[in-house]
Amino acid sequence: MMPKPSHFYARLKSSTNIVFGRAHFLQSFKTKYTYRNLYGNADLFEKTTLKIIRDKYEQGTALTAVTAYDYSSAIHVDQADIDILLVGDSASMVIHGHDTTLPITLEEMLVHCRSVSRGAKKAFLVGDIPFGSYESDDEHLLKAAIRILKEGGMHAVKLEGGGNLRVSSVRKLNQAGIAVMGHIGLTPQSVSLFGGFRPQGNNARAAVRLVEQAIELQDAGCFSIVLECLPDCVSAAITSSVNIPTIGIGAGSSTNGQILVYHDLLGFLQHPHHAKVTPKFCKQYAQVGKVINDAMLHFKNDVATGVFPGALFSPYILKLHEREIFVELLKKSGYYEAASSVEAFQSS
Ligand SMILES: Nc1nc(=O)c2c([nH]1)NC[C@@H]1CN(c3ccc(C(=O)N[C@@H](CCC(=O)O)C(=O)O)cc3)CN21
Numbered sequence: 477m478m479p480k481p482s483h484f485y486a487r488l489k490s491s492t493n494i495v496f497g498r499a500h501f502l503q504s505f506k507t508k509y510t511y512r513n514l515y516g517n518a519d520l521f522e523k524t525t526l527k528i529i530r531d532k533y534e535q536g537t538a539l540t541a542v543t544a545y546d547y548s549s550a551i552h553v554d555q556a557d558i559d560i561l562l563v564g565d566s567a568s569m570v571i572h573g574h575d576t577t578l579p580i581t582l583e584e585m586l587v588h589c590r591s592v593s594r595g596a597k598k599a600f601l602v603g604d605i606p607f608g609s610y611e612s613d614d615e616h617l618l619k620a621a622i623r624i625l626k627e628g629g630m631h632a633v634k635l636e637g638g639g640n641l642r643v644s645s646v647r648k649l650n651q652a653g654i655a656v657m658g659h660i661g662l663t664p665q666s667v668s669l670f671g672g673f674r675p676q677g678n679n680a681r682a683a684v685r686l687v688e689q690a691i692e693l694q695d696a697g698c699f700s701i702v703l704e705c706l707p708d709c710v711s712a713a714i715t716s717s718v719n720i721p722t723i724g725i726g727a728g729s730s731t732n733g734q735i736l737v738y739h740d741l742l743g744f745l746q747h748p749h750h751a752k753v754t755p756k757f758c759k760q761y762a763q764v765g766k767v768i769n770d771a772m773l774h775f776k777n778d779v780a781t782g783v784f785p786g787a788l789f790s791p792y793i794l795k796l797h798e799r800e801i802f803v804e805l806l807k808k809s810g811y812y813e814a815a816s817s818v819e820a821f822q823s824s
């Protein structure tokens with residue numbers, strides 16, 4: 477049961493120091509009422525906090541992360557107890573069919589976030605801040621991030637890149653109470669600058685810069701960092717330099733966790749267009765695209781040959797008595813063709 481508002485004020489009033497009073501109030505609120513009061517199910521809430529990620533990291537358990545873009549994919553990811561579910565701006569490519577992640581809008585991302593948050597009950601939900609939402613000013617970024625949490629139902633946001641501007645953005649987001657995941661290495665939103673989806677950290681100076689960026693992002697308050705398309709030894713250097721979990725994609729085995737795009741992991745996209753954007757570091761754990769193609773052809777063939785739906789998949793029945801009246805009524809109204817088609821049906 478939620479405490480009545482009068483309890484809040486009584487407790488606050490009775491404290492001599494308002495700062496102490498607030499801390500005391502929060503502590504006693506937490507222990508006395510537990511999160512069950514706020515979220516309905518304390519077990520589920522516990523599982524969705526950052527704590528589980530932190531605990532796994534500290535225990536040395538590898539973290540798993542997968543992207544999802546809608547309700548049904550979110551359920552699949554969630555049911556497998558994947559730790560982190562990322563609503564990636566890769567949706568721009570795998571869902572919307574663009575060649576890069578640049579065109580997807582904040583509004584489109586929010587649709588994906590809302591859909592995913594309805595399906596996922598356990599995973600920690602992270603939403604990518606799309607290109608164009610943080611390049612101009614922090615005000616803009618803050619508004620986008622707040623919408624991703626408030627309207628999209630995410631638990632945290634992810635933003636790409638390092639350097640002074642990003643570090644200051646991460647600080648501002650943290651000040652606003654928003655958990656941030658960093659993302660360095662191949663940051664697809666910089667495809668224009670990179671001139672393609674080019675692997676990063678392939679010379680010593682660039683590799684050192686990445687280590688520095690990771691440390692800066694950690695110090696700014698990121699709870700985790702995605703490392704994309706880096707040599708294994710560069711990921712290892714980064715991972716050992718920070719005390720927050722690194723999550724790799726095409727970044728070798730030395731990170732604290734791995735992330736893959738849903739469709740890549742499932743071998744969803746067998747279409748030639750996707751062959752060109754399914755990176756070579758993706759392991760396909762199934763050939764779902766082939767399963768879909770085969771099912772489509774099977775359905776088409778069944779309809780063409782009359783196998784589907786057949787009696788088995790035609791569940792709605794007019795009882796014999798009603799059918800006879802139906803025929804009579806049709807005849808009375810002069811619908812002779814309709815009547816004989818019902819009769820033919822009866823005799824078949
Ligand atoms: N389906 C999908 N999977 C992803 O992992 C993914 C996306 N889409 N979209 C957003 C980014 C883009 N990513 C990519 C895309 C292509 C390569 C790739 O093929 N790189 C080549 C070099 C290409 C070049 O030099 O132009 C490579 O050799 O790694 C890598 C990462 C990773 N992300």
Ligand SMILES: CC(C)C(=O)C(=O)O
Pocket residue numbers: 543562563564565566567604702704725735736737
């Ligand atoms: C590949 C992951 C890390 C991502 O940012 C995305 O899917 O958008």
Ligand SMILES: [Mg+2]
Pocket residue numbers: 564565566577604
């Ligand atoms: Mg992304």
